[in-house]
Amino acid sequence: MTHSSFHSLIIGAGAAGMMAAARIGQRGFSVALIDHASKIGEKIRISGGGRCNFTNLNLNGNDGSSYYVSQQPRFVRHALSRFCAHDFVRMVEAHGIAYHEKHKGQLFCNGSAQEIISMLQRECDQGSVSWHTGCTVQAVTALCTPPEHNAERFEIRTTQGTFRCRHLIVATGGLAVPAIGATAFGYETAKQFGHSIVPPEAALVPLRFAHWADNGFDALSGIALPVRISTGTGRQCVSFDEDLLFRHKGLSGPAVLQISSYWQPGNSLTVNLVPDTDLSAALCSGKSGQKIQLNTALKQLCPALPDRLLDFWLAQPEFSAHAAQKWADVPNALLHQLGNSLNAWTLLPSGSDGHKKAEATRGGVNVKEINPKTMESRLQNGLYFIGEVMDITGWLGGYNFQWAWASAVCAAEAVASDGAA
Ligand SMILES: Cc1cc2nc3c(=O)[nH]c(=O)nc-3n(C[C@H](O)[C@H](O)[C@H](O)COP(=O)(O)OP(=O)(O)OC[C@H]3O[C@@H](n4cnc5c(N)ncnc54)[C@H](O)[C@@H]3O)c2cc1C
Structure with a gap:
């Protein structure tokens, strides 16, 4: 059977998925980004009342864990110090996006959240990311390959053909607002590889x-x-x-x-x-x-x-x-x-009001089974989880996006340190 091969494949073209794809691609690795939705970054578009509260300055200079709900809040510390709010602000400024601090350290776009989506798309284009939107994943299989350098480890069967990759990154987010594409895919995939799930519940909800x-x-x-x-x-x-x-x-x-x-x-x-x-x-x-x-x-x-x-x-x-x-x-x-x-x-x-009206999901893939420095599964080599799919839920105020950016950067650096492009 024919298939397309990539060094890394990311499922979920939301905040974390796009950030990771851009970073991996810009390091010279082949990377594909798959999303079942035809419009990408929908949660970014509706975030912050349409202005995207993209980070919080309170996350500079401290360990950040007090702003997160999780069975293991300290899990966030490495990622948030590796890629802090200032790092994302520098990226926003480099793209000429005007922003302001509303209150309590919350940074919003002056214009619209679309500017953040466009910025991430441009970053992905700079990394020659291969986009596959409107693409439904039908099966994920671990390949029985010897652990030699560069061997493909996963096969992903989709409505747009079969892909193989060495690194598979799950970035499908939580369950909030199913109307714009949220699914339990990430939890199901995690369970398939033996992960435990902290029961997901609506958070940041009336x-x-x-x-x-x-x-x-x-x-x-x-x-x-x-x-x-x-x-x-x-x-x-x-x-x-x-x-x-x-x-x-x-x-x-x-x-x-x-x-x-x-x-x-x-x-x-x-x-x-x-x-x-x-x-x-x-x-x-x-x-x-x-x-x-x-x-x-x-x-x-x-x-x-x-x-x-x-x-x-x-x-x-x-x-x-x-x-x-x-x-x-x-x-x-x-x-x-x-x-x-x-x-x-x-x-x-x-x-x-439930997932329909929630801004986030509490619970998710148990972080005990994930390496906090790389976001790689401790149970399956080459499998990574980033963003909200994990049992990490930020406070209101830009903390969830900063988690998406920071966890994506850690995973991207980890996969980029493995193998030739
Ligand atoms: C109304 C609202 C307002 C918000 N405002 C803010 C804010 O201002 N600041 C803040 O920090 N956070 C905010 N959030 C939370 C923030 O949007 C999320 O925490 C963040 O988007 C999580 O990023 P992620 O990449 O993990 O997941 P997402 O951004 O949700 O991306 C997941 C992607 O995976 C795709 N996907 C899902 N299932 C599948 C599947 N089966 N196959 C293929 N693709 C799939 C989805 O289509 C989506 O594109 C808000 C959330 C909502 C709902």
Whole structure:
């Protein structure tokens, strides 16, 4: 049977796949990039609200592992120090792409995310990468070849013919947004070669709550405010200071997306709606001699709390009888209850919006079985995993793309150090 031969073959022409292909090709090695989608880089295109938050400056000068969710977060350290945020920024600048820092170190294109896709395509073209889009992989087989130099190790049967390669890189990403091409291919291929999979779940995703509309919360849809959100207890407690967004069907906004990556079903969330004020103490200590009504006092003490939310809160049965009462006359027990309810609003999510609306996947190929310096499988020579297909999930804010770039660079350098072009 005829087949095309390449030094390296990459399945998945997303962020990590294109980065790796460009690097391998530019080192003079023959490389093919296969994607089942006809349009490449779709996740880049829709990322960052169309402006692609392509990296985060917080990843310069530290080990970075605190920004990643994984059973082994320290796995990221080598790759992120080998190829840091500045390295990607240098590439962006070399291509004349204008960018800005939005907040918390997040870098976005001034124009559109398409500029990042075009940059990666140009980089691939410089490396004479062989593109195969709209190409479905039907089978991956390890060839029984002697371990001699340059022998092909894999055969990949596709709808566009059969390929053979010495190095096979799986860059098929996670399960988020199946509508634009996400599949479980990477996990299935990993399992085929004996890898274990940390169960994949939606991450960076809006959360839902039972009886949300019955309790009237749907009426708050559209309200956004800065909060502190937490989940877990003791050393497992994680919290974020970010914006919360009320939605028709639950909660979203950066605060909820971030915490969703840590939330475990059955666990509750605590939302501090007034994070800069100990409201219970302020309400009790400030009431003496006050003739203003409780609702006015609350507005003064919580200037960032939108009126619509505050009115909703005071309309709850436990507080409604006191809303128009003179502040000084409201019993301390009620003020404590009110303050605590806003400083520590406790909610039990019933689930999430799922992969359809997620920005990432938590879980994936278990990194215990992958070499952190090369991204090569410890179970199958010549097989590599890069990007989100692995059990590495970054925080919101450019961390996922930086992982895609950095893991791709490590794999590219590893394969380029093996054999002649
Ligand atoms: C709405 C949204 C916004 C986001 N915004 C940001 C952001 O601003 N900053 C950030 O850092 N991260 C963001 N992310 C996350 C980021 O897009 C991903 O983490 C990143 O794209 C992962 O790169 P990857 O190369 O591993 O996978 P992907 O970029 O997802 O690429 C995987 C590729 O594999 C292909 N593929 C899948 N299955 C197969 C198969 N069976 N055969 C062949 N090809 C296959 C897909 O078509 C795709 O081209 C966002 C994600 C979403 C969904």
